[in-house]
Amino acid sequence: MHDELARFEAYLRTRGLRMTRPRETILRTFLETEGHLSADALLRETRKVDPRIGQATVFRTIHLIAEAGLAREACNDEGARTYEHLAGHPHHDHLRCSQCGRIIEFCDPEIEQRQAAIFAQFGFEPQGHMMELTGVCPECRRAMVARRSRQ
Amino acid sequence: MHDELARFEAYLRTRGLRMTRPRETILRTFLETEGHLSADALLRETRKVDPRIGQATVFRTIHLIAEAGLAREACNDEGARTYEHLAGHPHHDHLRCSQCGRIIEFCDPEIEQRQAAIFAQFGFEPQGHMMELTGVCPECRRAMVARRSRQ
DNA sequence: CAATAATTTGATAATGATTCTCATTATACG
DNA sequence: CGTATAATGAGAATCATTATCAAATTATTG
Numbered sequence A, B: 001m002h003d004e005l006a007r008f009e010a011y012l013r014t015r016g017l018r019m020t021r022p023r024e025t026i027l028r029t030f031l032e033t034e035g036h037l038s039a040d041a042l043l044r045e046t047r048k049v050d051p052r053i054g055q056a057t058v059f060r061t062i063h064l065i066a067e068a069g070l071a072r073e074a075c076n077d078e079g080a081r082t083y084e085h086l087a088g089h090p091h092h093d094h095l096r097c098s099q100c101g102r103i104i105e106f107c108d109p110e111i112e113q114r115q116a117a118i119f120a121q122f123g124f125e126p127q128g129h130m131m132e133l134t135g136v137c138p139e140c141r142r143a144m145v146a147r148r149s150r151q
Numbered sequence C: 001c002a003a004t005a006a007t008t009t010g011a012t013a014a015t016g017a018t019t020c021t022c023a024t025t026a027t028a029c030g
Numbered sequence D: 001c002g003t004a005t006a007a008t009g010a011g012a013a014t015c016a017t018t019a020t021c022a023a024a025t026t027a028t029t030g
Helices: A003-012 A021-032 A039-049 A056-065 A109-121 A138-151 B001-012 B021-032 B039-049 B054-069 B109-122 B137-148
Strands: A071-075 A081-085 A093-097 A103-106 A126-136 B071-075 B081-085 B095-098 B103-106 B127-134
Touching: A003 A021, A003 A056, A003 B081, A021 A039, A021 A056, A021 A081, A039 A056, A039 A081, A039 A093, A056 A071, A056 A081, A071 A126, A103 B021, A109 A126, A109 B071, A109 B127, A126 B109, B001 B021, B001 B054, B021 B054, B021 B081, B039 B103, B054 B071, B071 B127, B109 B127
Parallel strands: A093 A126, B095 B127
Antiparallel strands: A071 A081, A093 A103, A126 B127, B071 B081, B095 B103
16 A cells, blocks of 8 residues: 555656545545546545545546556446556456456466566567457346246 | 348348348448448448439448358447458458557467367357457558667 | 338438546655 | 745546437338
8 A cells, every 4th residue: 555655756846746635535436446547437435535626636536647657447338437456456357247247357377477478479568458258147047048038 | 242142131020120232232232342341331332323322221221241150340449330241251360560550460369269269168159359450560560669769 | 113111321410438628736856 | 934836625627428309210010
């Protein structure tokens, strides 16, 4: 936690920016969440701590947090951006159910290894990656079968 | 091409919908594009063929095309959805340069195999997947080094 | 082919997420 | 302190996307 705050402050400094109270509040709040969070959800959470914080500031700050490498950006079904902090889990991929939307996180060393090989093959300097497998989870498969047989 | 048109029409029929002239124009135009296309870009292309086609129709239609399994949906940096048709290339993954934005497509059989294993491990019925590696391409790396040494 | 029912269309308005503007406030630093 | 600079919050503006609705198109049926 302190580690992340320090890293964020360091990043801000490299860009001539300042660590302020709202930024700290937003980052602390963000770090306490789990999973994938829209900017709007983060705004609501942050306002529980300090209701004066503005929407624009949350958007600006979560963007900075992502730039600093403390969060990963993604996109939910509704086309809104979501953020997930990387504290604690250095890396993982996603397995998403297209029916109920739940997300299982996993990490596969073999895949990681192949990815590194691909970066090398094309002469890229690696920065990150995201992988999302989409399918139907066991519960929803059962539900679908049940519904079909009822008809 | 005809194959895709037929598949789309078949899909529409299963949903009680109709293959119309605008839908056909949009799908044909879409199939002629390459790479990742926003709905807005598709609108512009389509209007070169038939300027009367409305924006709403393009949004509605590209959505249907994706549902029919003929296109894959993604998200660009600006948060807009993009579409890529699957005719010809049944599947591939992306290697994107964070500096210049260009995208290299690749396919790694070993990764595909591991993905199948992961679906099985969690009891998911596979539907699809997307993987995007982000890094800096060789050209941009050179450009960055050059810039740094000039300073 | 005419009549009817259903779906689709395009224009426009509405929405929702994100970004911009700007006057005010907070922060850093000599 | 005092000055310069950056950050803030409120609200306006923008952008992609969706909803609304009357008019047009398409399918179906007699």
